[in-house]
Amino acid sequence: MRVSVFGLGYVGCVSAACLAELGHEVIGVDVNQVKVDLVNEGKAPVVEERIGELIAGVVGSGALRATTDVREAIEGSEISLVCVGTPSEPNGSLCTTYLERVTEQIGTAIAERGGRRTVVFRSTMLPGTCMNLLVPILEKSAGGTAGVDFGVAVNPEFLREGTSVRDFFDPPKTVIGQLGPADGDAVAALYEGLPGEVFRVPVPTAEAIKYADNAFHGLKIGFANELGAVCQALGVDSHQVMDVFLADRKLNISPAYLRPGFAFGGSCLPKDLRSLVHAAQRADVAVPILAHVLPSNSAHLQRAVELVERTGKRRVGLLGLSFKPGTDDLRESPLVELAERLFGKGYDLRIHDANVSLSRLLGANREYIETRLPHLAQLLADSVAEVLEHAEVCIVGTSDPAVLSGLPHGEGPVLIDLVRLPDAEARRAEPGYMGLAW
Numbered sequence: 001m002r003v004s005v006f007g008l009g010y011v012g013c014v015s016a017a018c019l020a021e022l023g024h025e026v027i028g029v030d031v032n033q034v035k036v037d038l039v040n041e042g043k044a045p046v047v048e049e050r051i052g053e054l055i056a057g058v059v060g061s062g063a064l065r066a067t068t069d070v071r072e073a074i075e076g077s078e079i080s081l082v083c084v085g086t087p088s089e090p091n092g093s094l095c096t097t098y099l100e101r102v103t104e105q106i107g108t109a110i111a112e113r114g115g116r117r118t119v120v121f122r123s124t125m126l127p128g129t130c131m132n133l134l135v136p137i138l139e140k141s142a143g144g145t146a147g148v149d150f151g152v153a154v155n156p157e158f159l160r161e162g163t164s165v166r167d168f169f170d171p172p173k174t175v176i177g178q179l180g181p182a183d184g185d186a187v188a189a190l191y192e193g194l195p196g197e198v199f200r201v202p203v204p205t206a207e208a209i210k211y212a213d214n215a216f217h218g219l220k221i222g223f224a225n226e227l228g229a230v231c232q233a234l235g236v237d238s239h240q241v242m243d244v245f246l247a248d249r250k251l252n253i254s255p256a257y258l259r260p261g262f263a264f265g266g267s268c269l270p271k272d273l274r275s276l277v278h279a280a281q282r283a284d285v286a287v288p289i290l291a292h293v294l295p296s297n298s299a300h301l302q303r304a305v306e307l308v309e310r311t312g313k314r315r316v317g318l319l320g321l322s323f324k325p326g327t328d329d330l331r332e333s334p335l336v337e338l339a340e341r342l343f344g345k346g347y348d349l350r351i352h353d354a355n356v357s358l359s360r361l362l363g364a365n366r367e368y369i370e371t372r373l374p375h376l377a378q379l380l381a382d383s384v385a386e387v388l389e390h391a392e393v394c395i396v397g398t399s400d401p402a403v404l405s406g407l408p409h410g411e412g413p414v415l416i417d418l419v420r421l422p423d424a425e426a427r428r429a430e431p432g433y434m435g436l437a438w
Helices: 010-021 033-040 051-060 070-075 097-113 129-142 164-169 181-190 203-233 238-247 269-282 293-311 334-344 363-372 384-390
Strands: 002-006 025-029 064-067 079-082 118-121 151-154 174-178 198-201 315-319 348-352 393-396 414-417 433-435
Touching (some): 010 164, 033 051, 079 181, 118 129, 129 203, 151 181, 181 198, 293 334, 293 414, 315 334
Parallel strands (some): 079 118
């Protein structure tokens, strides 16, 4: 099929490259000329496992190209995937500005081109957003009727940053929210041959499924971290407790996200929890558990700050900055928040993350640094060794092998472990080791 993908962030970039690898002819669309140029040069605009080699291959074969021209993309495709961001507004509600803008642009291009096509929304949005907001915009700008003159579908993604390419080719499930069978058929054809069960459901159901998943993932992480903190206070090894807990596969669900660690973050879980709680509040529906997941997450982050304070030392090193190892995504990274809190308290801070470099950061990541942590450039170190040389207290926020191999034993800075190091059990006997929740 001939496919256009609007938005070349994590979801769009991975979707475009993987669809091209499956044999489709793909045009990526983005307002950022730098991202478009990188793709056309066969380079990935994001840091992600396997994405670099994948893009190089499909661009080289002619299966993928990129443009900033919406009309060109619509002219060269029969199905369009919308993968633009839906960040949080200051009050926690969902920002649909980018969705509305690209939907109107697509509709205008459809009106000029003519012919039936399918518009597929892959961006995360609350139930009702597609039918009540986006479809009217499409119908007005395209001059037609959804389900008659053009198809509309919602196809949420279940891609984890760091393993998104693997997740694309081996999905846990495929969800297609369809206005009618023809719309669902067009989306299903994109993923023909991939494993996993396919669910074809009404559009609002597809929108809600993504929130159900992300809300539960956030809840699981918060539960494990709170339990870990309680176990630590009682002198109990939280990982031994969770080993037994997870052995019960009949009642205790999946082990995914159920390991005490650091706070969660990223571009999905925090904003989706906020927008879901906001929507519930507007509907006068009490959701006390969901409403307290983010406060619980913030309290867990504060425990890391308190561990640093407890040492009484002022020179601090932080290993890791992106919200997840293997990516350069700083949006709502708990490590960025931790750095902000420590910097604000006057700690002498040095940071190293091999995937984070101001010269490579684009778009949302660069803006995030410049607005949230403007002194970051002065705090970045070029190596693990430089951080260790500076630090009296070293916070380990990544399980990157290059970091783990450089960590000292015995003498050296106090180690505050946020990730449960592979040798954490042995290190617990060392006086300079502090685990966050174990």
